[in-house]
Amino acid sequence: MEERFMQRAIELALENVRSGRGGPFGALIVKDGAVISEGTNRVTSTNDPTAHAEMIAIREACAKLGTFQLDGCELYTSCEPCPMCLGAIYWARPAGVFYGASAADAAAAQFDDAFIFREIAQPTRLRKIPMSQLMRDEALVAFRAWLDKSDRIRY
Numbered sequence: 001m002e003e004r005f006m007q008r009a010i011e012l013a014l015e016n017v018r019s020g021r022g023g024p025f026g027a028l029i030v031k032d033g034a035v036i037s038e039g040t041n042r043v044t045s046t047n048d049p050t051a052h053a054e055m056i057a058i059r060e061a062c063a064k065l066g067t068f069q070l071d072g073c074e075l076y077t078s079c080e081p082c083p084m085c086l087g088a089i090y091w092a093r094p095a096g097v098f099y100g101a102s103a104a105d106a107a108a109a110q111f112d113d114a115f116i117f118r119e120i121a122q123p124t125r126l127r128k129i130p131m132s133q134l135m136r137d138e139a140l141v142a143f144r145a146w147l148d149k150s151d152r153i154r155y
Contacts, residue, residue, distance in 0.1 A: 002076075002098060005028060005030050005035070005074075005076040005098070006076050006078075006098055006100055008026075008028055008035070008038070008076070009026045009027055009028055009053075009076045009077055009078045009100065010026065010078045010100055011026065012026025012027070012028070012038055012039075012040050012053070012078070013025050013026035013040070013041075013053070013078040013079075014026075015040070016040040016041055016053075021040065021042065021045045022040055022041035022042045022043055022044055022045050022051075023041035023043060023044070023111065024041070024078070024079075024109065025040065025041040025052060025053040025054075025077070025078055025079055026038070026039070026040050026041075026053050026077070026078045027039045027040075027053035027054045027056070027057040027075060027076065027077040027078065028057055028075070028076050028077075029057050029058065029060075029061035029070060029073050029074070029075055029076075029094070030073060030074045030075075030076065031061075031065070031070075031072055031073045031074075032072070036060075036061045036064055036065065036073065037056075037057045037058075037059075037060035037061040037064060038057060038060075039052075039053040039054065039055065039056025039057030039058075039059075039060065040053050040056065041053045042056060050084065052082065052084065052085050053077060053078070054075065054077050054081055054085035054088065054089065055084070055085060055088055057075065057077075058070070058075070058088055058089070058092050061073065062092065068091075068092070068155060069092055069093045069155065070092045070093060070094040070095075071093065071094075071095070072095055073094045073095060074094055074095055074096045074097070074098065075089060075094050075096070075097045075098070076097075076098045076099075077097065077098070077099045077100070078099070078100045078101060079099060079100060079101040079102075079103075079105065079106050079111075080099045080101065080102050080103045080105075080106070081097070081099065082103075082106075082113040082116065083113055083116045083117055083120060084116075091155075
């Protein structure tokens with residue numbers, strides 16, 4: 001069963017390249033043996049750097065299921081997730097992730113996200129893109145309002 005879903009993720013990636021719509025990445029979300037959503041890389045066709053296959057599949061699955069968490073779902077992706085997609089996967093909390101090609105394979109095809117993993121590990125003051133904290137006390141007001149909200153939805 002798992003191979004069938006991985007085969008579909010790989011087909012999506014290949015179709016995406018051949019159609020010219022985006023990069024060689026495909027992903028799908030499966031729940032109870034049924035495909036809930038599919039996604040392909042749309043970064044260049046939509047000018048959206050967040051339009052990775054996994055992100056598209058997660059967004060569509062959550063919309064269809066009416067929830068922001070993918071309990072009981074599995075994600076199949078043609079390549080090991082990048083740092084952004086990995087973050088989204090952890091927020092969505094699927095039961096598991098299956099991937100085809102490795103991050104090293106992606107790097108060999110000129111999709112190298114090792115730089116981002118290294119940057120995340122750096123203190124903010126040492127990162128290549130300058131990051132500065134500004135107006136922390138004022139920003140904390142929103143968190144206090146959230147914590148005071150009795151009907152907040154935890155995630």
